[in-house]
Amino acid sequence: MDAIDISSDDSDLREIDNYTDESPLRDSATSRILPSWATDSRPTQKVSSPTRPTYLNGGSSNYHSNRSMNPPTITDDSGPSSSRAIRDVNFEYSSGNDGRKHFLQQTLKRALPTSLQPLDIPGSQNRQSHERSYQSAWASSSRGNHNELVLYENKGSRVLPPSLMHRKATSGVQYTSVNDPLHYPGTAEERAAAADERLIFQAALQDLNQPKVEARLPEGLLSVSLLRHQRIALAWMLQKETGSVHCSGGILADDQGLGKTISMIALVQMQRSAQDKSKAKDLDAIKAEALNLDDDDENGVPASQETNQCGEIDGVEVITDARTSIKGFRRRRPAAGTLVVCPASVLRQWARELDEKVTDDAHLSVLIYHGGSRTKKPAELAKYDVVLTTYAIVTNEVPKQALVEEDDDDQKNGERFGISSDFSSSKKRKKPLLSKRGKKGRKGFDADDFDPNCGTLAKVSWFRVILDEAQTIKNHRTQVARACCSLRAKRRWCLSGTPIQNAIDELFSYFRFLRYDPYAEYKSFCSQIKFPIAINSINGYKKLQAILRAIMLRRTKGTVIDGEPIINLPPKTIQLKKVAFSSEERAFYNKLEAESRSQFKAYAAAGTVKQNYANILLMLLRLRQACDHPKLVKRESYNSVGRASSEMAKKLPKEMVENLLKQLETSLVTCSVCDDVPEDAVVTMCGHVFCNQCVSDYLTGEDNTCPTPGCREQLGPEAVYSKAALKKCVTGDVNGDPSSLSEFDEKSIMENEYSSSKIRTAIEILESCCKSKDTYLESDVLVQCNGDSSNLGESDSELQSNGPIKAIVFSQWTGMLNLVERALNQSGFRYERLDGTMSLAARDRAVKEFNTNPEVTVMLMSLKAGNLGLNMVAASHVILLDLWWNPTTEDQAIDRAHRIGQTRAVTVSRLTVKDTVEDRIIALQEDKRNMVASAFGEDQSGGTASRLTVEDLRYLFNL
Numbered sequence: 006m007d008a009i010d011i012s013s014d015d016s017d018l019r020e021i022d023n024y025t026d027e028s029p030l031r032d033s034a035t036s037r038i039l040p041s042w043a044t045d046s047r048p049t050q051k052v053s054s055p056t057r058p059t060y061l062n063g064g065s066s067n068y069h070s071n072r073s074m075n076p077p078t079i080t081d082d083s084g085p086s087s088s089r090a091i092r093d094v095n096f097e098y099s100s101g102n103d104g105r106k107h108f109l110q111q112t113l114k115r116a117l118p119t120s121l122q123p124l125d126i127p128g129s130q131n132r133q134s135h136e137r138s139y140q141s142a143w144a145s146s147s148r149g150n151h152n153e154l155v156l157y158e159n160k161g162s163r164v165l166p167p168s169l170m171h172r173k174a175t176s177g178v179q180y181t182s183v184n185d186p187l188h189y190p191g192t193a194e195e196r197a198a199a200a201d202e203r204l205i206f207q208a209a210l211q212d213l214n215q216p217k218v219e220a221r222l223p224e225g226l227l228s229v230s231l232l233r234h235q236r237i238a239l240a241w242m243l244q245k246e247t248g249s250v251h252c253s254g255g256i257l258a259d260d261q262g263l264g265k266t267i268s269m270i271a272l273v274q275m276q277r278s279a280q281d282k283s284k285a286k287d288l289d290a291i292k293a294e295a296l297n298l299d300d301d302d303e304n305g306v307p308a309s310q311e312t313n314q315c316g317e318i319d320g321v322e323v324i325t326d327a328r329t330s331i332k333g334f335r336r337r338r339p340a341a342g343t344l345v346v347c348p349a350s351v352l353r354q355w356a357r358e359l360d361e362k363v364t365d366d367a368h369l370s371v372l373i374y375h376g377g378s379r380t381k382k383p384a385e386l387a388k389y390d391v392v393l394t395t396y397a398i399v400t401n402e403v404p405k406q407a408l409v410e411e412d413d414d415d416q417k418n419g420e421r422f423g424i425s426s427d428f429s430s431s432k433k434r435k436k437p438l439l440s441k442r443g444k445k446g447r448k449g450f451d452a453d454d455f456d457p458n459c460g461t462l463a464k465v466s467w468f469r470v471i472l473d474e475a476q477t478i479k480n481h482r483t484q485v486a487r488a489c490c491s492l493r494a495k496r497r498w499c500l501s502g503t504p505i506q507n508a509i510d511e512l513f514s515y516f517r518f519l520r521y522d523p524y525a526e527y528k529s530f531c532s533q534i535k536f537p538i539a540i541n542s543i544n545g546y547k548k549l550q551a552i553l554r555a556i557m558l559r560r561t562k563g564t565v566i567d568g569e570p571i572i573n574l575p576p577k578t579i580q581l582k583k584v585a586f587s588s589e590e591r592a593f594y595n596k597l598e599a600e601s602r603s604q605f606k607a608y609a610a611a612g613t614v615k616q617n618y619a620n621i622l623l624m625l626l627r628l629r630q631a632c633d634h635p636k637l638v639k640r641e642s643y644n645s646v647g648r649a650s651s652e653m654a655k656k657l658p659k660e661m662v663e664n665l666l667k668q669l670e671t672s673l674v675t676c677s678v679c680d681d682v683p684e685d686a687v688v689t690m691c692g693h694v695f696c697n698q699c700v701s702d703y704l705t706g707e708d709n710t711c712p713t714p715g716c717r718e719q720l721g722p723e724a725v726y727s728k729a730a731l732k733k734c735v736t737g738d739v740n741g742d743p744s745s746l747s748e749f750d751e752k753s754i755m756e757n758e759y760s761s762s763k764i765r766t767a768i769e770i771l772e773s774c775c776k777s778k779d780t781y782l783e784s785d786v787l788v789q790c791n792g793d794s795s796n797l798g799e800s801d802s803e804l805q806s807n808g809p810i811k812a813i814v815f816s817q818w819t820g821m822l823n824l825v826e827r828a829l830n831q832s833g834f835r836y837e838r839l840d841g842t843m844s845l846a847a848r849d850r851a852v853k854e855f856n857t858n859p860e861v862t863v864m865l866m867s868l869k870a871g872n873l874g875l876n877m878v879a880a881s882h883v884i885l886l887d888l889w890w891n892p893t894t895e896d897q898a899i900d901r902a903h904r905i906g907q908t909r910a911v912t913v914s915r916l917t918v919k920d921t922v923e924d925r926i927i928a929l930q931e932d933k934r935n936m937v938a939s940a941f942g943e944d945q946s947g948g949t950a951s952r953l954t955v956e957d958l959r960y961l962f963n964l
């Protein structure tokens with residue numbers, strides 16, 4: 006009956022879908038992620054999926070994979086994943102044909118992300134075809150042969166059948182030559198014509214048979230040689246910047262650690278060297294190029310085509326509109342070089358790469374635009390070849406592009422495609438906060454120039470903008486995405502090893518940033534990409550692959566060119582390690598789950614699931630945390646905010662402190678940075694609640710604004726308060742929350758020295774593979790090490806040259822990292838730590854120390870702060886203490902170690918506890934992985950894009 010309670014309130018669930026990208030209730034996970042009362046009580050039936058990783062019963066053997074070369078086989082100590090059971094219970098539930106059919110339809114709807122849900126419109130053609138699918142699924146299931154068909158339908162919008170997924174390895178990059186009829190810089194009209202999908206079709210057609218092309222960088226520009234796939238990337242990028250009709254730039258989506266940074270540096274160098282050469286030859290040409298820098302993509306109309314006449318007095322342009330004769334003034338934006346926008350944690354790494362990988366002779370001038378003392382002068386920014394900054398600063402300084410009116414668009418499209426309003430997003434979006442700012446008023450007169458809120462970054466015209474870890478803008482509604490879109494630039498790049506994490510919709514944000522017409526408009530994106538997938542997933546995904554091919558280059562670590570892997574990295578072994586709870590932990594977990602269950606039932610019965618969204622997330626958070634350590638559930642107060650904050654709290658009026666405390670204790674909201682329930686919650690002076698890590702990570706400069714959409718409050722570290730700091734002001738009590746579970750006999754597991762099963766397992770793994778200072782190179786430790794397959798056969802001399810064996814331990818929660826620290830101290834490990842609450846300098850120091858000090862063998866990292874960009878090849882073991890909602894975040898974390906420069910086999914241990922919410926998270930991850938594979942046309946092993954035939958393309962583009 007429990008499942009009925011949940012599924013019967015469809016409207017609630019669909020509404021919840023709108024909340025957040027990362028949130029567990031967002032998509033197909035809805036029923037699966039919910040605690041097991043929603044699913045586990047019903048009979049299960051085994052099905053097999055050709056696309057799912059194979060689970061080996063009871064085995065402890067590992068799989069070795071370059072993720073793409075060999076299909077990942079996840080070892081699972083406990084036998085078949087319960088995810089299967091979770092998926093299958095859906096078919097077994099209701100009784101009677103109509104009831105079952107209805108239930109099946111509801112289940113199918115929920116099994117797909119909102120963006121891909123099947124259509125359900127009475128009388129529509131689409132509906133009829135879906136009816137037929139359902140009927141055939143149903144007929145098949147009635148014949149007792151339903152597993153395959155129903156499973157296919159269940160996952161139908163996500164997975165291409167094997168015949169379409171596995172084809173020949175790509176023979177390298179396709180490249181449009183200069184003979185390409187589309188290879189021309191393009192006037193505004195011509196660029197506007199790109200809105201016609203036929204051009205995309207032609208480009209895709211060209212791509213079918215073009216040979217791979219490598220670019221050769223002139224000697225003396227880089228201090229290292231480019232690898233072959235990087236030379237191919239360079240050729241491709243040069244062509245995209247200068248010869249693409251769609252947009253000047255694209256998405257470099259190579260796997261993590263394949264050298265996207267160096268490829269971009271090569272591009273900057275190549276273009277600069279070409280410019281230097283042509284400068285010598287033709288100064289006029291350069292002048293024209295420099296002038297064109299101002300003709301950014303705001304409206305795609307070069308200055309030469311505007312009907313204005315410009316004069317210039319002291320850097321201020323005098324503009325006369327020829328049609329109206331109205332005179333105006335426009336401050337000419339200085340033409341600047343390349344802007345790199347990246348997460349704060351990799352800012353210094355970019356600077357290091359630009360310094361180390363470029364020769365002294367070809368030195369690039371680099372400015373790190375960060376911190377409170379950063380320049381306010383646009384002309385200063387324009388002096389540098391490369392300016393490095395963070396997403397937070399772009400968000401602060403650049404007026405946001407208007408929100409897309411997607412509801413209207415969805416609705417219109419819905420009507421056009423015969424889709425019910427249920428399918429369309431029904432949540433009304435907020436009106437744009439700053440939409441007017443970025444807009445031009447009278448033609449040629451730009452309001453931004455005189456806008457006091459418009460920061461220095463927005464006052465220059467960039468030649469090129471590179472968004473590193475571009476998945477940061479995946480949600481196009483966020484301030485960060487809208488600010489990045491507003492940056493003025495001639496050439497635009499997105500770098501990401503994981504461009505799709507949760508839904509196809511994420512691509513829209515990149516297309517918008519890139520000005521990839523016609524898909525940069527939400528309406529076209531829906532009609533040309535989303536809806537075709539919803540209507541016919543196989544063809545829809547194939548079309549998407551063709552669309553992506555025109556602007557995206559993606560190679561994985563297993564991609565093969567001319568029969569050779571693009572890179573020879575040591576293998577990576579991923580082990581799903583099922584940890585068993587102790588009896589006390591199990592009792593604690595079961596009690597917590599029972600409480601959550603009855604609470605959820607109450608919400609469902611009252612029809613208030615939607616209203617209690619944050620509460621439900623909180624229940625899930627507690628269950629997830631209980632898998633790590635019961636103490637986390639107690640919400641121990643870490644008191645981790647700085648002294649400045651505690652001092653400031655003491656100075657605040659008592660009433661204000663009480664209000665802030667009340668806000669912190671009673672407001673059930675998600676952290677607007679990570680979209681999860683706040684961990685180690687803190688409240689800002691403006692009354693907004695965040696995870697301490699998230700807000701600290703965000704406020705890395707000195708004049709930062711609150712990350713809450715619409716709040717412009719300036720915040721510093723002294724304006725962020727923990728509960729402990731506030732409580733101390735009010736009552737003198739510094740203890741954290743009394744647990745709601747206090748009546749439970751939990752004494753033993755709450756004692757300080759109690760080490761949870763997960764922590765014990767992690768320490769065992771570390772002890773078996775890493776050496777401490779004293780035992781390094783001692784033979785008995787070598788024997789121990791050799792127990793681990795990844796380091797088999799490493800001789801003393803190899804060990805000496807490769808350095809000591811090290812490990813990174815990831816958790817989402819700083820509280821868990823605290824607990825692991827205790828255990829590491831007890832076991833005598835030397836470790837470093839990196840989390841979002843640390844300053845950038847402290848993080849940099851920690852990474853350096855871990856990479857270079859042989860005595861430091863363990864790095865404790867927060868998944869939120871440390872999963873992106875960092876090079877940590879000193880580690881050959883990775884332990885993931887808990888699971889994240891989407892698998893790409895974990896992939897990113899793992900690839901800190903598995904990347905160019907790694908000399909050892911890499912072993913990854915993902916720790917999960919059997920028969921808990923973590924089983925359902927694994928199922929959710931699988932679905933997301935399959936969806937991404939379908940979008941990229943990659944097989945399960947991630948390697949190759951299926952080749953589209955001319956006929957395929959014709960069909961896909963309806964020509």
Ligand SMILES: Nc1ncnc2c1ncn2[C@@H]1O[C@H](COP(=O)(O)OP(=O)(O)OP(=O)(O)O)[C@@H](O)[C@H]1O
Pocket residue numbers: 229230231232235259260261262263264265266267268358501502873874875876900904905906
């Ligand atoms: N051609 C090369 N020669 C020497 N070192 C290289 C080369 N290419 C890349 N590397 C090194 O490989 C490591 C990974 O490269 P990089 O950080 O650019 O990868 P990435 O694709 O940007 O990864 P991520 O997506 O994780 O940010 C870096 O230490 C880089 O210096």
